[in-house]
Amino acid sequence: VLREGWYFLLPLAALVYSLFGLNYEPEMAGLVATAIVLALGVLVPFRGKRIGFRDLAVMLRDAGIAVLDLFMLGAAAGIMIGALNYSGVGFTLTLVLILLAGGSLVALLVLSAAANIILGLGLPTVGVYIVLATLVAPALVKMGIAPMAAHMFIMYYGCLSMISPPVAIAAFVAANLAGADPNRTGWVAMAFGWTLFVIPFLFVFSGTLLLKGDPLSIAVDLSLAVAGVWFISAAMMSYAARPLGFAARVCHGVAGLCLFMPANAFGAERWINAAGVGLAVALFVREKAVRRRAVAAGG
Template sequence: MPPHLWRPVAQGLAALLTLLAMAWALSLQRAVGLNLYPQQFFAAILALALPLAFLSLPARRGVEREAVPYLDVALAIAAFVAIGYVAWHYSRLVLLIFSRPAEIWGPGLVILILTLEALRRATGWALVVIILVFLLYALFGDALPGRLQGRAQSWQLLAGYMALDANGMLGLPISVAATVVVAFIFFGTLLAITGGSTFFTDAAMLGMGRFRGGSMKIAVLASGLFGSISGSAVANVVGTGVVTIPMIKRDGYPGHKAAAIEAVASTGGQLMPPVMGAAAFLMAEFLAVPYSEIVLAALVPALLYYVALFIQADMEAAKLGIRAVPADQIPDRKTVLRGLHFLLAFAVLIYLLFWQRYQPERAALWAAGVLVLTSLAIGYRGARPALTALVGALSRCGLAVVEIILISAAAGIVIGVLNVTGLSFNLTYALVQIGGGSAPLLLFLSALVCIVLGMGLPTLGVYVLLAALVAPALIEVGISPIGAHLYVLYFGMMSMITPPIALAAFAAASIAKAPAMATGWAAMRFGWSAYVIPVLFVASPTLLMIGEVGDIALAIVTATLGVWLVSCALAGYFSGPLKPMMRVGFAMAGLAALIPAAAFDGALLTDIGGIALGVAFMAVDILRNRQAEVRV
């Protein structure tokens, strides 16, 4: 199929995908008296996304093509027909899943296979192989010994369940992608078309251009503030990442690192008071304590998380030699001030989210409308967007979200396997039995279970599930209730940046056009503190602002220094590049300083030793680099 035929079709499908998502976000189907299952809508989105994938993504990744092979056209048609059939007849078919008729497993098998093939084209083999392993477990889980033994399912039931059930491909992950993600990607697309991205780049240069790594630091700050309100790490990535990731890349950072920093900053927003992705309110209800107590307890760990990320951003900038922007390249202040009208759209977004409690997707669409109006009325740098460009934003948005929708469908398969085989509950039961009365072992096993169970779920879903299944086991071995609940929330949210199903990292990678798995591994490194700090605050509640004032102050000071030292070790830079042994020394000193003095008897000595060693290593590195400069 030549370009003049397939491109208009692809653009039409992409625009239709965006319009359908917008209509659902605005509840237009109810306005016209159309009552639909949410899964019918998700199926319709997938029915548009899969054909788009086969039309726009070549079978061999990295190969440019003009004409689309007729095999890919056939696959696109097959995907549209199979999923369209499911969407149209969903209300009848959903009742027959466990009866396993051919009209269920036939389309289900087609959808499953074509989704995996489209996913391979979009992200490569790694994610596909992981999904296949989960599917094999669902088919043959009864052959495994012990507590990991699962309920084996027939392939007919599995195909129908994955394609139609609300716990499968049409479940929570794709619900976020098809609503929140599409709305925020559309908002970001409009920002690029109207000149908003240019304004924020200019503002970043004006505000932070005289400092190294300024764009990355702005991304950390903005994503942390917005993420607390958004209630979804993925929504935060697409909401702020469409602006910050291109800005970071223009500074000279590799694409996967730019995406990783945005993913980590966005995920941390769910841990940052006062809103914590709405989990703070629910946690107060679970624990029957004042909301202010939750906010106070969560504050220091969240700040340490962002301190670690901010330091790594600064060290990465120094290591890569990204210096301050030359003065002649920093935009004029008056020019930047003329673009302040772009902030009105963000003000509307935050007002609707925080005060009016709008759903994120609806708030994003209202903000997009404000953005269009102010841009047409005022413009930026003497230019206003053309109406044709604004209409073209529909298809640009649809094409941009295809990969995220495919990844979300894949995450739904993993969640479906966990549910249909009983693996999630087997893991929880095994956790309690194996952990027994050993708190360290139970903490380690709980962290693994939280990461697995948190895959693909929005913040509230993660917290509710883990608070019910894992937190009680931690409380039984003597961990404070608030520490146990924050612990499971932290590790549940780390599923967003921990491969294999790192939804936030993968969403950022698609925006940055960077490898998904490389972004996930980089995100784990940038977000290292979230894997360590929860262990520390369950060992000593001083980091949760519980205890004597002096003990709390000492814990905060030593933890801050510890975070600084370890972050420098991971970045491989302090006053200059760190040699391997120096990196090890920085890391050991930092970890020792991180341990709160009240964690165990003698922990004060580890604090003193860590601080002393850390200061010594810092001094040695500064002297070494000054001597090197003198010799030069």
């Protein structure tokens, strides 16, 4: 499909460029991408077929049906947000979170994460974001967190109820389809999705993961984060290129944590990342040596 229809990636590129290169509003950027999609469909044949006027009518009808639920959800959420603002619940929750945190940013993030998961139980993504952006995000912004990082934090944690027992709707549906135990499936889903519980904190402490900063810092921090995910996952699963013993699991876990640690979190400096890189290289060299000895013994 991509070999024949590679040009359909152009609307996505136009959307990203309009948002981040031209600083268009999301509505305008979406309109530009939609116009490019329609133009390509009409002017460029795909597998010998162009989009006709009848096809356009069907597409518009289907799009209207698809967004109808979103409109209804947005209207209901708007009524709820108005009621919350009028009653002062939003301000009260913001004040309570800040008071309970006692001025500690980490404590505020942990409390906000718990509140996000509870408030997001069973809600669709759009509804989750609208509710949390009204109730929880203001507390994070008041503590000095960048608005983009604050909203990404609430967005991630608001959706984690999908794989977090006791609700874990997505995991329970998957368990029902597979005929598996729902509770075990929920906990396994949490284990596989552990990065989703950690990455929002990195958004707050390391803006480079949100592509803010110079290109070199962004590349370095993204590489360290990916490597950290790999080493921590290996420690959790007790397997890298081969089964890991207890000592190897601990070393992989420590290396992953050091790689994962944002340079400006908890007073940490780059030397912690450097220690993680050194330990990761040592583990890699040791693994190569073990493989070499195994091949020599087998040969």
